[in-house]
Amino acid sequence: ETGVTQSPTHLIKTRGQQVTLRCSSQSGHNTVSWYQQALGQGPQFIFQYYREEENGRGNFPPRFSGLQFPNYSSELNVNALELDDSALYLCASSLDNQGNSPLHFGNGTRLTVT
Amino acid sequence: AQSVSQHNHHVILSEAASLELGCNYSYGGTVNLFWYVQYPGQHLQLLLKYFSGDPLVKGIKGFEAEFIKSKFSFNLRKPSVQWSDTAEYFCAVKRSSSASKIIFGSGTRLSIRP
Numbered sequence: 001e002t003g004v005t006q007s008p009t010h011l012i013k014t015r016g017q018q019v020t021l022r023c024s025s026q027s028g029h030n031t032v033s034w035y036q037q038a039l040g041q042g043p044q045f046i047f048q049y050y051r052e053e054e055n056g057r058g059n060f061p062p063r064f065s066g067l068q069f070p071n072y073s074s075e076l077n078v079n080a081l082e083l084d085d086s087a088l089y090l091c092a093s094s095l096d097n098q099g100n101s102p103l104h105f106g107n108g109t110r111l112t113v114t
Numbered sequence: 115a116q117s118v119s120q121h122n123h124h125v126i127l128s129e130a131a132s133l134e135l136g137c138n139y140s141y142g143g144t145v146n147l148f149w150y151v152q153y154p155g156q157h158l159q160l161l162l163k164y165f166s167g168d169p170l171v172k173g174i175k176g177f178e179a180e181f182i183k184s185k186f187s188f189n190l191r192k193p194s195v196q197w198s199d200t201a202e203y204f205c206a207v208k209r210s211s212s213a214s215k216i217i218f219g220s221g222t223r224l225s226i227r228p
Contacts, residue, residue, distance in 0.1 A: 003157075004157070033214065033216075035218075040220065041220050041221075042118070042120075042204050042206075042218030042219050042220045042221050043158070043204070043218045044218070045214075045215050045216060045217065047214075048214035048215075050214075055214050056212065056214030056215050058215060090158070092158075097214060099146060099208045099212070099214060099216060100165070102159075102160040102163070103150075103158075103160070103216070104159075105157040105158040105159070106157060107157050108157075
């Protein structure tokens with residue numbers, strides 16, 4: 001089975017710019033969650049999408065937004081980038097939106113904001 | 115706010131030593147508990163989980179964890195570690211009432227001396 005794939009692997013942006021990160025979920029998984037992992041920290045929940053709708057959100061401002069497509073792939077968009085947005089962004093897919101099945105993580109996108 | 119604490123940031127052990135990694139959480143209601151592991155160069159993956167029932171749960175590769183409700187703890191143990199256990203370990207908690215939001219601790223880096 002194909003695992004979770006994320007693109008790009010690395011990205012450098014300037015403060016104030018906008019960025020789109022992409023995620024293909026594991027085959028058969030209908031739920032996608034996005035996490036931000038700063039250096040030396042654990043992953044922080046940004047939001048979750050289930051059947052193309054946002055299904056829960058962490059403490060992130062509205063400039064963090066997302067989409068899920070009919071094939072369950074997903075995008076994370078961040079507007080007006082700030083230096084503190086520099087982090088590893090992880091996508092995880094799962095079989096259900098209740099947290100009962102394991103999260104399957106991708107390798108992440110490393111975003112650097114200068 | 116709900117939080118997860120992993121007090122050991124870096125643990126160094128010799129092969130065959132016993133391991134215990136601490137995890138405490140702050141939420142008083144019903145929770146689901148997880149340990150995730152990230153081996154060098156690999157993505158995060160589930161090691162074990164507790165939802166209900168026997169508070170001593172067994173995971174892959176000989177790991178186990180014990181849920182002690184009165185102590186708000188979910189410590190990870192392994193009787194005899196191997197060099198291949200070198201990895202970063204993350205404890206995570208989800209409120210049973212929350213469909214989506216899983217909160218991760220900051221992680222413990224485990225280094226095993228061969």
